[in-house]
Amino acid sequence: MNAMRFDFRHVAVLLVALLLTACATGPRVRTDYDPSADFSRYRTWGFYKPIAMEESGYSSWISDRIKDDVRREMEARGYRYVESDPDLQVNFQGIVREKTDVWSVPRTDYQYFYSYRRRAYFAMPFWYDDTQVHQYTEGTLTVDLVDAERNRMVWTGAAIGRVTKRTPHERLAEVDKAIASIFAQYPYRAGSTVPVATD
Known part of the structure; x- marks a missing residue:
């Protein structure tokens, strides 16, 4: 049997799954958006291909969980999932850095x-x-919304926290919290350009 090839991206996915436990209130969240984007045009969505976290060529239980969380958040805002020709495409990525x-x-x-x-x-x-x-590991989970027609990012949110040791079930719970925290800062609903209140 061939030895498994070391893949940093796969390790990064697992490490990011350990993140976002720096404080009891959850991760730090940062967002930005394209001021020229017309959010009233967006009613449907799909996943960007390839998803940045899966560029290694395979998915994981972590990326599958993120997809489930993203689907829940987008549908809660009235966006309809379609396989082809969506208005918005969702991409996500995990990055791990050593900090001092x-x-x-x-x-x-x-x-x-x-x-x-x-x-x-x-x-x-x-x-x-x-x-x-003090040296520590910091993980960042980023979600990008991309205008599919222009292939242009129109909104991005990032959850940032320290990587700590967790059980697999705790990691999935932290992923859920991270995605919910990011989308809590997304102010639009499908087909509307009027921002709604965010936390």
Whole structure:
């Protein structure tokens, strides 16, 4: 049997599945959009081909879960899924990076001196900054909405958090939370250009 070829993209998918547990309130979410896009034109959607997370040539249970979550979020906003010629195409990607935090903590210490005049030891305080370095892994899960006719991205959302060890069931729950957090910031419904309130 041939040994399995190491594929960084597959590892990245699994690592991103561990992410987004930095705080109790969930991941940090950032969004951006094309101000020239007419969102009232979009009523149908499909998945971009190939999906960036599956460029290695195969899917995983993580990418399948993301697809299910995306389908739920898009349908909740009135978009209809179609296999061919959709108005919008949804693409998603996971990226893992090593990060370093560096900060200073003020400290106080004492040096002791002997006074021959007083025939005793006395303490002299001094202050200094203690530099702390912490390395960690950060994962980013990005969802892009692409105008299919122009092949142009019109909206993007990213959930960012630290990668931590989780069980497979916990990883899937974190993926669900990440996709929900991203789409909570998407302000449009199908066929409408009027933004709705977001969290």
